[in-house]
Amino acid sequence: MPSAWDGVAFCLVAGTLALVVYGARKMSAPLESVTAASISLSPAALPEYALRTTLRMFAALAASLLFTFTYATAAAKSRRAEVVLIPILDVLQSVPVLGFLSFTVVGFLALFPGSVAGAECAAIFAIFTAQAWNMAFSFYQSLRTIPEDLDEATRSFRLSAWQRFWRLEVPFAMPALIWNMMMSMSGSWFFIVASEAISVGNTTITLPGIGAYVALAIEQRNLGAVGYAIVAMLVVIIAYDQLLFRPLVAWAQKFRFEQTVGQAAPGVWLLRVLNRARLVQFALVPVQMGIEKVAHAPMSLRSWRPGRSGAGPLWLGRLWNFVWWGGWGAVALFGAHALYTELHGHIDVTEVLIAFKLGSMTLARVIVLVALASLVWVPIGVWIGLRPALAMRMQLIAQILAAFPANLFFPVAVVAILQFGLNPNIWLSPLMVLGTQWYILFNVIAGASAFPNDLRDVASNLRVRGWQWWYRVMLPGVFPYFVTGGLTASGGSWNASIVAELVVWGSTRLEANGLGSYIAKATLAGDYPRIILGVMVMSAFVTVFNRLVWRPLHAYAERRLRMI
Incomplete structure (x- = not known):
């Protein structure tokens, strides 16, 4: 009954x-109905705006999950694919949301002429670009650090690749992936204004949502409306935390890797x-x-490897390698030719040098902010992650703090800088940390939450305490997760520079010298050659930094710090 x-x-x-x-x-x-004039600052309009924004964010989250399960799996399973896909992911992570909007909004509008569906797709895609990359990196890191005994067990049971994926790899990666899903949702709030109040050159579209509401409130310097938007955002975060993420975190506790009785969820x-x-x-x-x-299902998805018995002749494998690398080479040549055609006659060597100089300024800010965020949030993340009950209580607070868009702090930043005569090049930088610290915190919490209880018990029985406990036990345990958080934090900082280095509050405009403000000004002016140049330089900085710093750290974590 x-x-x-x-x-x-x-x-x-x-x-x-x-x-x-x-x-x-x-x-x-x-499409004519989505203009700036259609947005109302009345609090009564906020429930519908909140609904529209939430649906866009969850549509982007679904697309991000699909992307994660396919793209990250291909990169983790195939060495040939990894060589190409991971650098591409580095580049995609570095491209700012405004950069994606600049080149995709016209295409989406052409797919749905006269309908708001095209603008909705453009906004969802922009939110997707703020969510997908850290989820993909997290899943990739988890697949590369699966304990060898679990891997051998699946082979002993002769599970197919499909069964192994769903019965071992996805469950093992689930705790970290759920925390990164929460970070993705919170991180997408950071760019919700740019996603819903789209302004690229002569193209201006304002979709009903909290982001468009905030953009209008900032333009009119309406502090009351900003307060209403904050309340609406808090209500939405509390709702999806209670209805989705809190149950998911509790459910994921059963996937923790340990050989003793785990803590009750x-x-x-x-x-x-x-x-x-x-x-x-x-x-x-x-x-x-x-x-x-x-x-x-006993589906066979075994990867084909040339040269093995029954895998086909060796010449066929060499032909496949030629086709694979030749195809990617052709794509690279086509892209280089398209960029040359677009930039030739508009950009000279002096402009390129200016862009690299501004990029070095933003890079310095990114390095300092990531270092400071690591010093602050790694200990806090470990402290929270080792206490499941506390983690359940703190996850809502962390999501709320991570979700605050930098735009909402513009009034405070502008008033403080003007009142005390501060240097914008220094004091606008703290706005970038809003897009940096949370990636580190969420991943470290995930790593500490997944740390096996039996290893903690061994350390306790051996009386390992103090700095030795951090150095020998906990830091090695959470280091792979920290690398993922640090890598995505770097990309988040570069993206945050677009918003943080050029601050507008009503008619007041403050600017910090950097590549972020360079791209933001080019986007507002619809200067596509300089948008392309800025995005290319930003991608170059991020890719080189990842290759020199984060990739070696990731390889070290995979080689020396995986559970065996």
Whole structure:
């Protein structure tokens, strides 16, 4: 018989579906309806704006998960693919959201002429670019550090590649991936203004949402409206934390790698409701059976390797290598020719040198901020991650802090800098840390949460304490996760420089010298050659820095610090 819990579960499910359907219908409105004049600063408009923004963020999150499971898996499984895909991911991570918008918004609008669906796709894609990269890096790192005994167990049971993926690799990576999903959602708030208030040259589109609301409030210097936007954002974060991420974190506790009895997962009210709702349990049975059949199907996806017995003749493998590298070489040559055609006659050597000089200024800020964030948040992340109950309480606070867009701090920054006569080149830099520190914190929490209890017990029995405990036990345990967080933090800082180095509050404009302000000014002016140059220089800085610093650290963590 149905119980009261079924009524609660039905209201939650039905209400969620109704909101999704309502928001989806709004995405097919005429394009003429999405202008700056259509945005109202009335608090009564915020519930609908919050719904529209949330749907865009979750659509981007779904696309990011699909990208993660395919792209990161290909990079981790194939050495040939890794050589190409990881550098591409470095470049994609370094391209700012404004850079993606500059070149994609026109294409999306052409796909849906006269409809707001094209602008919605452009906004979702922009949010996707703020979410996907750190999730992909996290999943890639997890696949490369799977303990050897678990890997040998799956081979002993003769699991197919498909079964191994769903029964070992995804569960092992799930705790870190969920924390990075939370970081992705919070990080996308950082660029929600640019995603919903799209202004590229003569193209101006304002989609109803919290981001567009904040953009209008900043333009009109309306502090009251900024406060309403903060409240709406807090309500949305609390809602999806309670309904999605808190249950996911509790559920992921069963995937921790340890050989002793683990700690009990903290209770979550939503899981209790769903477990006690009889109709929900009955309805989920066929869904669970379907998922089990798909995930555990004996599909053979073994990678083909030339030169092995039964794998085909060696000449065929060499032909495949020629086709693979020749194809990528052709793509590189085509891209180089397209860039030369676009930049020739518009950009000279002096402009290139200026861009590299500004890039070195932004690089200095990024290095300092990542170092400071590491010193502050690694100990805090370890302290939180080792206490599951505390981690459950702190995850909401961390998401709220990570979600605050830098735009909301513009009034404070502008007033303080003007009031005390401060140097914008120095004091606008703290705005960049908003896009830096949280990647480190979330990944370190994930690493500490996944640290096996049996290793902690061994350290305790051997009386390993103080600095030796950090140096011998905990820092090696969380180091692979820190590398992922540091790598994505660097990319987050470069992206944050677009917002932080050029601050506008009403008619007041403050600028710090750097590549971020260079790209921001070029985007506002619709100067595509300088946008391309700025993005190229930023990609070059990020790629070289990753190759010289983060890649060697990642290789060291994979070689020396994996669980065996």
